[in-house]
Amino acid sequence: MAYEKVWANNPNLNKMELKKLQKDGLKIFDDIPYYAKHGFSSIPQEEWDLFKWAGLYLQRPKEAGYFMMRVCVPSGILNNEQLETLAGIARDYGRGLFDITTRQSVQFHWLQIEQIPDIFDRLKRVGLSTAGACGDITRNIVGNPLAGIDPDELFDTREIVREIYEFFQRNEDFSNLPRKYKISISANVYNTVNAEIHCLSFTPAKKVIDGKEVLGFHVKVGGGLSSVPYLAQTLDVFVTPDRVKDVAVAVTTIFRDYGYREKRHRARLKFLVADWGIDKFKEKLIELTGPLPSKGEDVQKGWNPGYFYGVHRQKQEGLNYIGFNVPVGRLSADEVFEIARIARQYGNGEVRFCNSQNLIIPNIPDKHVDAVLQEKVFERISIRPKTFTGYSVSCTGTEFCNLALVETKERMRRVAAYLDEHLELDVPVRIHMVGCPNSCGQRQIADIGLQGIKTKTKDRGMIEAFEIYVGGTLLNGGKYNQNQKLKGKIGAEQISEVLLHLLTYFKETKLPGETFLAY
Ligand code: SF4
Numbered sequence: 368m369a370y371e372k373v374w375a376n377n378p379n380l381n382k383m384e385l386k387k388l389q390k391d392g393l394k395i396f397d398d399i400p401y402y403a404k405h406g407f408s409s410i411p412q413e414e415w416d417l418f419k420w421a422g423l424y425l426q427r428p429k430e431a432g433y434f435m436m437r438v439c440v441p442s443g444i445l446n447n448e449q450l451e452t453l454a455g456i457a458r459d460y461g462r463g464l465f466d467i468t469t470r471q472s473v474q475f476h477w478l479q480i481e482q483i484p485d486i487f488d489r490l491k492r493v494g495l496s497t498a499g500a501c502g503d504i505t506r507n508i509v510g511n512p513l514a515g516i517d518p519d520e521l522f523d524t525r526e527i528v529r530e531i532y533e534f535f536q537r538n539e540d541f542s543n544l545p546r547k548y549k550i551s552i553s554a555n556v557y558n559t560v561n562a563e564i565h566c567l568s569f570t571p572a573k574k575v576i577d578g579k580e581v582l583g584f585h586v587k588v589g590g591g592l593s594s595v596p597y598l599a600q601t602l603d604v605f606v607t608p609d610r611v612k613d614v615a616v617a618v619t620t621i622f623r624d625y626g627y628r629e630k631r632h633r634a635r636l637k638f639l640v641a642d643w644g645i646d647k648f649k650e651k652l653i654e655l656t657g658p659l660p661s662k663g664e665d666v667q668k669g670w671n672p673g674y675f676y677g678v679h680r681q682k683q684e685g686l687n688y689i690g691f692n693v694p695v696g697r698l699s700a701d702e703v704f705e706i707a708r709i710a711r712q713y714g715n716g717e718v719r720f721c722n723s724q725n726l727i728i729p730n731i732p733d734k735h736v737d738a739v740l741q742e743k744v745f746e747r748i749s750i751r752p753k754t755f756t757g758y759s760v761s762c763t764g765t766e767f768c769n770l771a772l773v774e775t776k777e778r779m780r781r782v783a784a785y786l787d788e789h790l791e792l793d794v795p796v797r798i799h800m801v802g803c804p805n806s807c808g809q810r811q812i813a814d815i816g817l818q819g820i821k822t823k824t825k826d827r828g829m830i831e832a833f834e835i836y837v838g839g840t841l842l843n844g845g846k847y848n849q850n851q852k853l854k855g856k857i858g859a860e861q862i863s864e865v866l867l868h869l870l871t872y873f874k875e876t877k878l879p880g881e882t883f884l885a886y
Pocket of ligand 1: 762763764765768769770771772801802803804805806807808
């Protein structure tokens with residue numbers, strides 16, 4: 368492709384860029400049947416990285432040959448057949464583990480190369496895909512998990528998300544981006560998608576054009592967390608729903624053609640936006656899209672970081688959506704089958720995932736709400752979780768992740784249970800645990816972020832420990848905050864106790880009803 372010739376002339380391309388120039392990541396799909404037939408040992412080590420384009424990472428330790436697979440779930444919305452298919456994959460191949468991610472996707476573990484073709488066939492039959500779930504490509508599109516049923520949305524965004532998702536699916540014009548690239552699209556006025564942390568976000572807005580009020584979007588670019596967090600900035604444009612695709616393609620084209628390819632840690636879109644400034648970025652955008660109206664009225668009213676516990680009225684008369692807690696996002700395959708059965712029996716079969724790693728069952732008629740709530744599976748997957756269990760998020764950690772420094776998922780579950788046992792609070796405190804400086808668990812926007820590190824001790828050598836960050840929010844009286852690091856490091860074994868002290872102090876000194884940080 369012409370644009371690849373331009374990069375090829377850059378003498379400073381990083382190693383991954385050189386590899387991608389030799390072979391597009393999506394081509395790995397063509398090779399997987401061969402590798403599946405000939406076993407893990409037939410895969411050359413230099414190909415391992417490219418498996419990400421098929422949604423596959425090698426688990427820790429890589430040499431053991433087990434894969435983690437991530438499946439895209441645009442807006443987190445699954446129909447019944449899709450949910451049952453995913454449950455079946457977890458049961459048949461994934462040792463029964465089913466993880467919901469902070470970008471509304473699903474992750475499986477323990478997969479072997481011989482099993483991948485059958486898994487791909489199963490996913491294809493129900494319209495699901497792993498392409499774009501990982502790699503330097505457009506990732507799963509995060510959307511309003513209540514789209515279409517939401518009394519708090521400006522309009523239904525399901526079709527828009529679907530159109531953009533399908534455009535980028537296995538699209539070789541956009542499969543070699545400088546790094547991962549994340550989009551969110553939502554018209555919910557409470558920012559259920561954490562719009563400011565994505566590379567590109569469409570947020571609800573309205574504008575009077577030719578005397579008429581028009582509903583549409585504002586556009587934010589250049590957000591991203593990890594070790595150098597940036598919150599996305601708003602471009603001075605107003606985009607009607609029919610032009611979302613033009614803008615998404617144009618922003619992605621800018622990233623593809625001007626994004627940095629020298630140092631991988633500087634390759635995300637956020638660095639280009641920060642260097643160019645928002646006005647230059649807009650100029651470039653307009654060159655590609657043609658004229659766009661200037662900004663209208665931002666209709667966002669606040670921030671809901673993905674929590675919908677309990678029974679709520681839908682837009683549709685007589686129907687309800689019910690929000691459940693999934694502790695640290697992990698379900699068993701049996702639980703997923705059971706949830707699929709309940710969604711089918713009492714609703715329209717759909718289940719939706721939130722970026723808080725929780726789930727929603729929509730379309731439950733008034734007369735069936737009590738029956739749903741009495742189902743046994745909802746003793747653990749509760750609509751009224753205890754305070755800390757209900758607001759804990761965790762990444763994968765050393766259990767499976769090669770980059771992790773510490774164990775996270777089971778530890779976060781235990782820490783939350785300990786806090787629930789020892790402390791009662793009248794307000795939620797969102798605690799996010801991550802196993803390294805990356806941001807799969809989005810610790811930067813948590814009330815309390817726990818970031819795993821290794822630290823040297825006099826008597827025990829290197830041990831697992833945590834840094835504690837406090838005060839993250841995406842909407843605090845109009846100001847956005849990343850959380851701030853407290854001094855010192857806490858050994859992993861002391862983390863529950865230290866948090867108990869910190870939160871007891873908060874409880875004893877806070878005003879009635881005061882939250883950890885207002886949102
Ligand atoms: Fe792995 Fe780090 Fe992501 Fe956790 S945050 S899953 S440790 S890369």
